[in-house]
Amino acid sequence: xxxxxxxxxxxxxxxxxxxxxxxxxxxxxxxxxxxxxxxxxxxxxxxxxxxxxxxxxxxxxxxxxxxxxxxxxxxxxxxxxxxxxxxxxxxxxxxxxxxxxxxxxxxxxxxxxxxxxxxxxxxxxxxxxxxxxxxxxxxxxxxxxxxxxxxxxxxxxxxxxxxxxxxxxxxxxxxxxxxxxxxxxxxxxxxxxxxxxxxxxxxxxxxxxxxxxxxxxxxxxxxxxxxxxxxxxxxxxxxxxxxxxxxxxxxxxxxxxxxxxxxxxxxxxxxxxxxxxxxxxxxxxxxxxxxxxxxxxxxxxxxxxxxxxxxxxxxxxxxxxxxxxxxxxxxxxxxxxxxxxxxxxxxxxxxxxxxxxxxxxxxxxxxxxxxxxxxxxxxxxxxxxxxxxxxxxxxxxxxxxxxxxxxxxxxxx
Numbered sequence: 001x002x003x004x005x006x007x008x009x010x011x012x013x014x015x016x017x018x019x020x021x022x023x024x025x026x027x028x029x030x031x032x033x034x035x036x037x038x039x040x041x042x043x044x045x046x047x048x049x050x051x052x053x054x055x056x057x058x059x060x061x062x063x064x065x066x067x068x069x070x071x072x073x074x075x076x077x078x079x080x081x082x083x084x085x086x087x088x089x090x091x092x093x094x095x096x097x098x099x100x101x102x103x104x105x106x107x108x109x110x111x112x113x114x115x116x117x118x119x120x121x122x123x124x125x126x127x128x129x130x131x132x133x134x135x136x137x138x139x140x141x142x143x144x145x146x147x148x149x150x151x152x153x154x155x156x157x158x159x160x161x162x163x164x165x166x167x168x169x170x171x172x173x174x175x176x177x178x179x180x181x182x183x184x185x186x187x188x189x190x191x192x193x194x195x196x197x198x199x200x201x202x203x204x205x206x207x208x209x210x211x212x213x214x215x216x217x218x219x220x221x222x223x224x225x226x227x228x229x230x231x232x233x234x235x236x237x238x239x240x241x242x243x244x245x246x247x248x249x250x251x252x253x254x255x256x257x258x259x260x261x262x263x264x265x266x267x268x269x270x271x272x273x274x275x276x277x278x279x280x281x282x283x284x285x286x287x288x289x290x291x292x293x294x295x296x297x298x299x300x301x302x303x304x305x306x307x308x309x310x311x312x313x314x315x316x317x318x319x320x321x322x323x324x325x326x327x328x329x330x331x332x333x334x335x336x337x338x339x340x341x342x343x344x345x346x347x348x349x350x351x352x353x354x355x356x357x358x359x360x361x362x363x364x365x366x367x368x369x370x371x372x373x374x375x376x377x378x379x380x381x382x383x384x385x386x387x388x389x390x391x392x393x394x395x396x397x398x399x400x401x402x403x404x405x406x407x408x409x410x411x412x413x
Contacts, residue, residue, distance in 0.1 A: 002030060003412060006104045007133075008112035008119070009037040010055050010096075012261055014323025015113075015135060016041045018209050018231035022111075023050045025401040026408070036103040047236060053103030056095045093175065097182040101125070109412045111207070114138055114168060116175050117197045120204070125187040129412055131205040135322040136343040139206055139225050140164035141218040147346035165198075172197065205411055207404050210322070213394045214329060214350055226407045229400030230326040235305040244286075247299040251284055253314040254299070255375060258288030262319045262340045264363055274317075277371035283379065286313065306331070315378045319363070320344035320351075329356065332392025334384035336374050338363045355387035 005026050009019040016037055023033040027049055034051040035041075038058035045052045104110060104122045110130040112119035123130035136147045141164070142157030149163040172179075173194060180191035206225045208215075217227050248254070257274050264270040271289065275298055278285040285298045286309070294300045301309075306324065310316050310331035318324045320337040325347040328335045335357040337348035348360035358377040361370055378384055 002032070003108040004032045004034065004106050005109045005111065005408075006034050006036065006107040006122075008100065008110070009035050009041075010057055010115075011037075011113075011135075012321065012323075013041070014260065014321040016045075017233040017323055018135065018326075019111075019133075020045065020048050020050065021231040021233035021401050022209075022404055024048050024233075025405050029405060029409075034103065034107075036100060048233075053099070055099050055103070057092050093178045094182070097178070097186065101182075101186055109408065111408075114201070115171070116179055117172065117201055120197055120200055121179065121183060121187060121189070124189055129205075131207055131408065131411060132201070134206060134208045134210075136210070136346060137208065137215050137218075138164065138167075139208070139218075139221055140202075141220050143218040143220070147343035168198070168201075169194075205407065207407060209400065209404070210326070211395055211398060211400070213391060213398075214354065226403070228403040228407065229398035230330065230395060231400045231404065232307070232326070232330060235307055238305050238308060240304075240308065243291075244299065244301060244304070247284075247286070248312055253312060254284035254286045255315045255317060255379065256286045256288075256309060256313045257317040259319040259338065259340070259363070260288075260321055260324055262321075262363070264366070270366060273366055273368050273371060276368045277375060280368060280372040281375040281379070283314070283375060315357075315375070315384075317375070317378075320347040320360070322347060325351065326395075329388070329391055330395045332389045332396075334378045334388040336361065336378045338366060354391060355383060356391055357384055357388075 007019045007023060009016045019035055023035055026033050032051065034053055035045050036053045036055050037045060039054050040058055042052050042054070100118060100122070104126060107122070107126055108128055110119050110122045110126065110128060111133055112122070112130065113133050113135070119130035119132055137144070138146065140161050142161045145160045145163040146167045148167055155162070176192070176194065183189040183191055203224060208225060208227045209231045210227070211229045212227045255278060257278070274287065275285065275295070279297070287298055287300045289300045291300050291302060306327035310328055310333060313333050315334045315336060316328045316331065317336045317338065318328060320339040321344060325335070325337070335351050337344070337351050337357060337360045339345040339348040339360055340363045345360070351357040352359055358374050361374050
């Protein structure tokens with residue numbers, strides 16, 4: 001086909017890897033794919049045969065900064081959290097927008113999340129189609145609230161739908177001044193009013209990169225919303241270290257515990273809680289972190305492909321990021337989710353309601369006794385294990401990237 005497809009992937013690993021999966025599938029059918037991402041992901045993007053364009057914002061650096069940690073400490077208020085993120089990012093906004101514009105030049109199709117409606121601006125500037133990517137259900141519906149505002153559920157159908165509009169409008173109003181300056185001075189486009197983008201965005205094609213087996217499709221979503229299934233990135237050939245293989249062979253399947261880029265206020269104390277809870281529950285552990293801190297019953301590993309590791313575990317304990325949740329569900333083993341913020345409580349609730357894990361344990365409530373109790377539940381109740389196996393088989397049978405490619409091929413012939 002010879003199209004140039006640009007994908008805006010300015011997120012964490014859980015956001016970048018699905019874009020890698022889609023990009024590889026588009027490349028196999030003859031498209032040229034360029035991912036806009038932080039420099040941290042240059043190697044895996046180019047190793048996958050995709051073009052890379054660097055962005056000056058790295059979400060992991062933001063989260064790990066003192067400002068980011070302070071923000072996480074008060075993360076219960078979603079509006080304040082969005083404002084805080086924008087406050088941290090604002091000094092980088094002009095550089096981010098300039099880099100985004102440069103990276104999108106020559107595109108025949110633009111794919112981007114809802115953030116600041118970047119896809120819409122680039123589509124108008126380049127005069128090419130665009131589609132919106134959702135890694136969590138962010139299309140307005142009356143069935144459930146926006147994943148960032150689960151507490152809105154008590155308001156009913158109207159309140160649920162209003163929560164989506166409030167999140168989108170709030171984030172747009174926070175960054176509208178910067179975006180409109182960019183539109184006028186960088187893109188040569190007129191500024192948009194406070195409600196200017198919404199009608200166009202609500203009519204745009206939407207690719208939901210998650211499975212209807214996990215999120216049943218709301219009846220009030222229009223035909224422009226496509227639930228494709230998860231976009232699973234097949235890791236290149238990976239050889240596990242002998243130390244890991246020996247540990248797995250040396251006893252019953254362990255439990256994996258890792259929280260991705262999330263950090264508690266005292267990571268060392270959290271590590272002690274995790275180890276003590278695993279031992280109280282009579283379980284071995286594979287922990288994410290510094291391998292030098294391993295014990296006889298606790299193997300600590302660095303960067304290890306989830307697609308290889310998770311199926312070999314008795315259970316997976318994680319933070320509930322969209323990408324990690326998808327990998328855990330696909331692996332066919334039960335999960336315990338310890339959410340921190342954002343959409344993580346939403347995915348934690350879905351895991352529990354699907355029967356593939358016990359009641360979530362929020363990260364701020366991590367204690368030895370609470371975690372040990374949940375660990376016994378996730379590994380000891382046969383119902384979680386069997387439900388996880390069934391769901392894992394269903395997700396493995398899906399072809400999310402194939403479905404997404406089909407939608408995009410119809411959008412741009």
